[in-house]
Amino acid sequence: MNANRITDAVQADFDACLADADEGGALELAVGLVTSGVSAEDVLLGLVAPAQVRVGERWASGEWTVAREHAATHVSRLTVDAVAAAAPVGGGSPRHVLVACGDGEWHVLPSHILTEVLRLRGFRVRSLGGSVSPHELLSDVHQTGPDVVALSCTLTFNLPLAHRQIETCRCAGVPVMTGGPGFGPEGTWAYALGADLYAADARDAADALLHRWPPVLCGKSSVQAAAVEEYAVLVRRRPELLAHLAHVLRDVFPGLRARANSSATSGSSATSGRDHEEGTGFLGRLLDSLAAAVFVDDARVFTGQLAFATAYFSARSVDPHCLLTMTDALTDRLRGSPRTLDTLSAGRQSLVPLEAESRRPE
Ligand code: B12
Known part of the structure; x- marks a missing residue:
């Protein structure tokens, strides 16, 4: 496969690789796109991310078992790593972003994709992975001194826990950027919890940070006693x-x-x-x-x-x-x-x- 665009046919091929848990095929296809000129960011956001949404639909409709979903997600995770490794990374930036999932949140792949997109855009990124407690988050913030914490939430029932993380960062004087479907339409619930920024996807996140650097504390929680x-x-x-x-x-x-x-x-x-x-x-x-x-x-x-x-x-x-x-x-x-x-x-x-x-x- 030597495609130089992400067409419907390319997406269908990638879906088939996920369905068959075909690591080799998925990597060849995705890395092939990058080497034929498609930006790694486009491959991550235009190929892998939408394919994962379809994986979710297949699981939710009962067409796929949980095991099949896990196998497909594993292939996507490997693809993200391979695509990121195949692309040149702008290095040496002093802009430091700490990426973490909400407390109780095990949807790590979205934060993984965000991490790689920000790295590709030249940010210095540290990624803490799934379900980070406020205590762990604070301790890492103190040790590594990020300019901004990027918090990912997929499931809405994790919102009260995300509130504690946002408050924790606020107390440490670090602004919080939020993203993920759990924060609601246009980040409504992120802002209600006092987040400083919200971005709909990793591209918007990188754009927003680059245009308004450094991020500032401006959020205000509207959660009532x-x-x-x-x-x-x-x-x-x-x-x-x-x-x-x-x-x-x-x-x-x-x-x-x-x-x-x-x-x-x-x-x-x-x-x-x-x-x-x-x-x-x-x-x-x-x-x-x-x-x-x-x-x-x-x-x-x-x-x-x-x-x-x-x-x-x-x-x-x-x-x-x-x-x-x-x-x-x-x-x-x-x-x-x-x-x-x-x-x-x-x-x-x-x-x-x-x-x-x-x-x-x-
Ligand atoms: C893979 C997966 C899992 C895996 C995750 C493994 C991993 N390593 O990530 C596992 C098996 C752990 C899992 C578990 C569960 N899952 Co699940 N899962 C998914 C699936 C299929 C893919 C997730 C994904 O990677 N999406 C692709 C990413 C790229 O999309 P995205 O989230 O929109 O991210 C983009 C933006 O939102 C944004 N973004 C995201 N985070 C951030 C952060 C910042 C700061 C910024 C700026 C931007 C940003 O940038 C990203 C890239 O552009 C989704 C389906 C879906 N629609 O996403 C279901 C899905 C999210 N899961 C679902 C469910 C129900 C569950 C479980 C409750 C199931 C269960 N019975 O246990 C558990 C809950 C676990 C938990 N407590 O977290 C449902 C949620 C529905 C709902 N309303 O509740 C979904 C939607 C599936 C479905 N269609 O029904 N899941």
Whole structure:
């Protein structure tokens, strides 16, 4: 393959390499593009990044197993390294960026791509990888003295933890640039948390930093004390709420039921244990999204997660009506938390099409 443009056919070839976990083919194709004149930045952002989004769609629709997704992501990671190594890097810049993922955030590839794009643009970059705690972040900031911290967040339920990281950097006098779909449309939730900058992708990030160097502290958190209080209630009550949901929904998630049955008879089997973990993990993430929505005072964080859950369940033959049952069960338990109730009500409202569907005659 000697293409000198990223055409649909080239993308399809790369997708096929990911689907087959064909490392050699993927590297040959991507590095071949760079050697035939396509910029490494274009290959990272125009070939690898969109291919990963399609990987996610295939996993979410049930077409691919988790293992297949992992294998494909591994090939993408190798491709990012190979493409970066094949391109000349502007060196010696005093502009120092520290890249990190949000606390609890294991989507490392986006920050990896950002790191390489910034390096290619001549920045000095230090990358800390996945799920960095505020404590670790602060310690690294103190030791290495970056001009700016670039924080990546893919999942919205990690927003409250990202807030702590942003506050931590602010206390150390270091501005924070944010990015990733978890920070919401145009970085709405990043700015609500007090971030100084947001960029939609790695190219915009490099452009923004180059045009307005050095970045300055200018963000202001709009997180309200009452929201933090209700968030804390949800965090404190999480185990109890989760157990309640697991009970109410035991007939919906096969694993939850299997666990109840097997522990009542012959002890838990590995399979039912795994299914149970998957079921409670999913419910836990829905609870965490509710808490994050309350924290940033925007119900879209919760409704977005419900929309994802609806599609995810439908693709796996789990009846999405259980989400209505879930919001009702939580509403019953959280009567004393007005912001949470408003968020649950918005969530329920977003599920109205499901309700209408169940009333429709067969
Ligand atoms: C690979 C992958 C994983 C891998 C990650 C491995 C790794 N080493 O990165 C693993 C297996 C760990 C994983 C786990 C999970 N995942 Co996942 N994952 C993905 C997948 C397929 C690709 C991620 C990726 O690389 N994207 C490509 C990058 C390049 O795109 P990007 O994020 O938009 O990044 C660009 C910009 O946003 C920006 N940017 C990003 N960060 C930053 C930072 C700064 C400072 C700036 C300026 C810019 C910037 O620049 C980037 C390049 O331009 C996505 C699908 C998708 N749509 O992304 C799902 C996806 C994100 N995952 C999803 C889910 C649900 C999960 C799990 C909850 C699944 C589970 N049951 O456990 C867990 C959660 C783990 C956790 N706590 O973090 C869902 C999220 C949906 C939702 N609303 O919740 C997605 C969307 C899949 C889907 N279609 O349903 N996942």
